[in-house]
Structures are given as C-alpha cells and as structure tokens.
Amino acid sequence: MKRFFESGSSNTKKQKTQANRKYDDSYLQFGFVVKFGSENSTPLPQCVICQETLSNQSMKPSLLKRHQLSKHPETENKPIEFFQRKVTIFRKESKCMSSFTNFNENIVKASYLASLIIAKDGKPHTIGETLVLPAAKEIVRCVLGDKAAKEIEKVSLSNDTVKEELMTCRRI
Ligand SMILES: [Zn+2]
Incomplete structure (x- = not known):
C-alpha cells in the first residue's frame, strides 16, 4: 500500500534528480532505524515501536519527532539504550517473519x-x-x-x- 503510494507519487523522471534524504544514527533517539526498499536503495525511516515505515522525505528530525510525539509520547526522552533494546527485539521479530514467508x-x-x-x-x-x-x-x-x-x-x-x-x- 505504502510502496504503491510512493511510487505513484514519484513516477516521473524527476525522482532521479531529487536527492534522497540520508539516515543518521542520531534518529534512533526518536525511535527510528533505516530500512531499504527491496526494489531500490532509497533509505526509509522505520519506527521500531509501531514498525511503520515513513517516506524518504520524512527522514528529518522534525518529522520523525512529530511521529514519536503523536504516536508514542511515552517514549520521549527515553535513553538511547531503550531504543537499542527495541531494535534488537524488532529485528528478531522481522527475521522470524521472513523465515515464515x-x-x-x-x-x-x-x-x-x-x-x-x-x-x-x-x-x-x-x-x-x-x-x-x-x-x-x-x-x-x-x-x-x-x-x-x-x-x-x-x-x-x-x-x-x-x-x-x-x-x-x-x-x-
Ligand atoms: Zn511509531
């Protein structure tokens, strides 16, 4: 659904000239890790709390923080270790899912x-x-x-x- 929307909104040649936003390790403080789409290498921010993947254009602190505050206000100002633990759990779950598939x-x-x-x-x-x-x-x-x-x-x-x-x- 999400991918369809993204490719639909950027199906022109302009896409190539538009620079992709890059992930920064500091985004983990908002609960985000980086995810790469399988069809292209556009980095996408993925929330480790709800597993939602946002668009590449959302890959900036203000938008990531907005997601965190609106969806998971309880995680605000949690130590980075909290999110690292979430990442470990999250990765294990995704691995499990993919082996099932x-x-x-x-x-x-x-x-x-x-x-x-x-x-x-x-x-x-x-x-x-x-x-x-x-x-x-x-x-x-x-x-x-x-x-x-x-x-x-x-x-x-x-x-x-x-x-x-x-x-x-x-x-x-
Ligand atoms: Zn989330």
Missing part, C-alpha cells in the same frame, strides 16, 4: 515443481497424492528424519493443485 514459498514451490514433473511425464494427476508424496515422505523420513517428513505433509499434490499448476504453466 520463505517457508510458505518453499511449500508452494515444491508443490509446483512436483506437479510439473507429473504433468510432463503424462501420468494421471492422482499419482501425486497416491504415489509421489508418500514416496517422498518416506525418502525424507529416512534421510532427514521425522520432523522433515512432517513438513512434507504440507505440500499438496491433490488433483486440483496439479490442474492449477498446469493452467498456470500454460499461461506462461
């Missing part, structure tokens, strides 16, 4: 790749659930253990999934 992406990817093999070989779609998955589960259980085999159960190769993968494939 990766995990889900891997499940989808696994379903897709396996479905593709089945489809390419011209085998009936049903063998995904009746043959491929049980076999994969046993292989994983023996090689990697029970815990890994449990993860495999989340991969779906049901008839519908294979059909969907195929449809997607054809569209590409």
Whole structure:
C-alpha cells in the first residue's frame, strides 16, 4: 500500500534528480532505524515501536519527532539504550517473519515443481497424492528424519493443485 503510494507519487523522471534524504544514527533517539526498499536503495525511516515505515522525505528530525510525539509520547526522552533494546527485539521479530514467508514459498514451490514433473511425464494427476508424496515422505523420513517428513505433509499434490499448476504453466 505504502510502496504503491510512493511510487505513484514519484513516477516521473524527476525522482532521479531529487536527492534522497540520508539516515543518521542520531534518529534512533526518536525511535527510528533505516530500512531499504527491496526494489531500490532509497533509505526509509522505520519506527521500531509501531514498525511503520515513513517516506524518504520524512527522514528529518522534525518529522520523525512529530511521529514519536503523536504516536508514542511515552517514549520521549527515553535513553538511547531503550531504543537499542527495541531494535534488537524488532529485528528478531522481522527475521522470524521472513523465515515464515520463505517457508510458505518453499511449500508452494515444491508443490509446483512436483506437479510439473507429473504433468510432463503424462501420468494421471492422482499419482501425486497416491504415489509421489508418500514416496517422498518416506525418502525424507529416512534421510532427514521425522520432523522433515512432517513438513512434507504440507505440500499438496491433490488433483486440483496439479490442474492449477498446469493452467498456470500454460499461461506462461
Ligand atoms: Zn511509531
């Protein structure tokens, strides 16, 4: 949402000539760390209290302080250690979130790749659930253990999934 708004508001060539505001370590006193968008390297201020990311143009003490005072007045004049602790907690949480996302992406990817093999070989779609998955589960259980085999159960190769993968494939 936020990113859409930002790219929408600066979709002209002027963007390149406009200098980006830079992060300064002292902004941590307002509860802000720097975040880089994945598509470009524009530094954005991100609040460690509510995790909200502001625009690059807000990267200046007066605007950061305004966010702090309006949203988190209780954090005003807290020692820098207070914010450093928040950063540590915050980083741990984001790391956790991203590994969760990766995990889900891997499940989808696994379903897709396996479905593709089945489809390419011209085998009936049903063998995904009746043959491929049980076999994969046993292989994983023996090689990697029970815990890994449990993860495999989340991969779906049901008839519908294979059909969907195929449809997607054809569209590409
Ligand atoms: Zn905030």
